Amino acid sequence: MTKEEPIHEGRNIKRMRERMGIKQLRLATDLGLTQQGMSAIENRERLDTELLEKVAKAMNTTPEEIQNFDEDKFVYSIQNNYDHTQSPSSNSQNFNCTFNIGEHFAEALEENRRLVDKMTDVFERFIQSEKENKELLQKLIEKLMEKK
Numbered sequence: 001m002t003k004e005e006p007i008h009e010g011r012n013i014k015r016m017r018e019r020m021g022i023k024q025l026r027l028a029t030d031l032g033l034t035q036q037g038m039s040a041i042e043n044r045e046r047l048d049t050e051l052l053e054k055v056a057k058a059m060n061t062t063p064e065e066i067q068n069f070d071e072d073k074f075v076y077s078i079q080n081n082y083d084h085t086q087s088p089s090s091n092s093q094n095f096n097c098t099f100n101i102g103e104h105f106a107e108a109l110e111e112n113r114r115l116v117d118k119m120t121d122v123f124e125r126f127i128q129s130e131k132e133n134k135e136l137l138q139k140l141i142e143k144l145m146e147k148k
Contacts, residue, residue, distance in 0.1 A: 006045070007045075007067050007068075008045045009045065009047050009067060010041055010042040010043050010044040010045060010047065011042065012066050013041065013042055013055055013059070014042040015069060015071055016059060016061065016065075016066060017059065019071070020059065022059065024038050024042075025038075026111065027055075027058055027059065029111065029115070030058040031054060031058050041055065049063070052066065052067075
């Protein structure tokens with residue numbers, strides 16, 4: 001008799017993400033989190049239903065697939081994902097590659113645009129903050145000069 005290991009949803013998310021070739025930062029960004037926040041999720045044994053659904057949607061999967069993730073079955077599924085329309089007597093296998101570099105490039109470009117927009121917003125807020133600090137300092141200096 002073997003004792004069944006409890007489901008560790010965070011670990012399953014990490015394993016699936018890695019097998020799917022998704023970077024932790026990309027998934028975090030898609031979820032509106034920091035990389036540290038995503039790491040914290042991957043370290044949690046259980047996730048609340050709402051968070052699990054959000055993560056599953058971002059990974060284009062289902063909460064059940066995350067909960068029932070089996071690395072061996074996942075690898076087997078990928079290895080056997082080919083077109084079975086060839087004749088049984090044929091010795092060659094007909095693999096249909098659906099990888100589209102243009103599509104992946106467009107996704108990466110869009111992700112970069114989102115990051116640039118976020119960084120621009122942060123930079124503009126920083127500049128505004130610095131202007132406000134400068135004005136405050138000028139007012140303080142003026143008040144000090146008036147007291148003298």
